Amino acid sequence: MTSANLNIAIAGAGIGGLSTALALARHGMTASVFEQRSDTKEAGAGIQLGPNATGVLARFGVLDAVRAVASEPDALSIHDAQTGRILARFPLGAWIRERHGAPYLTLHRQDLHRVLSVAVEAEARISLQRGRQVTGFSNNEASVDVRFDIGANERADALIAADGLWSKLRAEVAGRYALVAAGRNAYRTVVAGRALPSNLEANDVHVWLSPGAHIVHYPVRSGAETAIIVVTDGSTSNDGWDSPASGATTQFSVLKFAALLGDLISAADDWRMWRLHMLPPQFPWVKGAVALLGDAAHPLTPFFAQGGALAIEDAAIIAAALARGGAISERLAEYETARRRRVQKVFDASLTNGRIYHLSGAAAVARNAVLACVPGTVMMRRYDWLYGWTPETASSGIARS
Ligand SMILES: Cc1cc2nc3c(=O)[nH]c(=O)nc-3n(C[C@H](O)[C@H](O)[C@H](O)COP(=O)(O)OP(=O)(O)OC[C@H]3O[C@@H](n4cnc5c(N)ncnc54)[C@H](O)[C@@H]3O)c2cc1C
Incomplete structure (x- = not known):
C-alpha cells in the first residue's frame, strides 16, 4: 500500500495528537483524531517552544499563526530567588533564531491548542471527533481495530496513541509500567503582564533558583499576560492537572523569596497545583x-x-516514517528507533537541570559562580544538540541527538 492511501487513527487531540494529524496530512495521508473530551477548553498556563519545535511547526504551516499569539523572548535571565541577584542572562531572541533557523517562543498552552485545532479543522484529510474515548485496540494482520466508549469500532491502518501522561493505551502497548512521582509539586498561574515588576525585563524568560524550589515566568498572549510556574520539592496527592491551590501564596512565603519575586507571586490569586510524574522511556x-x-x-x-x-518532534518523525510506505509495523519500529536516543538524552538532561535548580549550600554557591563566569553564548552553544535538532538531521543520522 502506498502511504497516500493510509488512514491513521489518533487517540488524543493534545499537542502531540494534533501535530501528528497535521504532519500526516502534509504527507498526503488521512488522519482520524479521537478526543475523549467534548469541550475545547484546554487546561494549562504557559509553554515554551524552542527552535527544535518551532522549526517543525513551520513545516506544518502553522508557525505564523503561533507567532501571532506568542512572544519571542530576548533572553533567559537566571536569578537567585532569595537575594534577587541576577546570576546570568543567556541570549534567546534573534541570537537563537539566527543560530537555529527558527524562533524560541513562549505562549499560552490554550493558544497553542487553538492554533493547532484550527489548522486541523481546516484540513480536508483530517477528521476530528470530540467526546469519543479510545478504550482499546486489536491488531489484525494488516490493520488495527480501534474500540471506543461510545459507538462502533473503527478500522485503521495504524493507531497512534497520543493520549498523554495518564495514557490508558500505554499498558496495552507496553505492559505494566507505572508512572513515577518525581518528588516535586508544580503550581501554575497567569497574571496580567502589568503585574511584572518594572525593574524586571518584560520580554525575558525568568528563572529564579532557591534551595528546594524554582520559579519560571515568561510572557504569554504577546506580553499581555505572564505565566508563572513554581516548582517545589515534595509530593502532594494531587494527580490531576487542575486542582485549585488556594493557600499557595502562604506556602511560598516560607521560601523567603526576594521582594521583587514575592511581589509578582502575590499578584496572583488563582493557583493550580499538581504532582509531577515521569517514566523513564525504556519500555x-x-x-x-x-x-x-x-x-x-x-x-x-x-x-x-x-x-x-x-511530542511535536515525534509527530514529524512518525509521519515521515509512515510516508515511506511498506509494512506499517516496520515503519513504526523505525520511528521508535529514530526517537529513543534523543528522548532519553532530553529526559536525563531535564532531570539534571531539576537537580541543579534546587541545590543548596556550597553546591548552590558553586553553581552560581559557574553561571556568573561562563558567557551566555558559550552556555547556549552547549545546547545546540537540543535546539538545533531538525527532522532531516535526525533521519540522516548526523543529528547531534
Ligand atoms: C509544569 C509544566 C510545564 C511544562 N512546560 C512545557 C514547556 O515549556 N514546553 C514544552 O514543550 N512542554 C511543556 N510541558 C509539557 C507539555 O505540556 C506536555 O508534554 C504535552 O502537552 C504533551 O502532549 P501530548 O499530546 O502527549 O499530551 P496532552 O497534551 O496531555 O494530550 C493528551 C490528550 O489525549 C486526550 N486523551 C487521553 N486519553 C484519551 C483516550 N483514551 N481517548 C481519546 N483521548 C484521550 C486528553 O484528553 C488530551 O487532550 C510542561 C508540563 C508541565 C507539567
Missing part, C-alpha cells in the same frame, strides 16, 4: 500497528521545557 512504544507518542511514550519532568516540543 516498548510500538505493538504491531500501534505506537505511543508524546507524553504517552515519554513522560518527562518539565525542567527543560521540552515535553510539548518532543
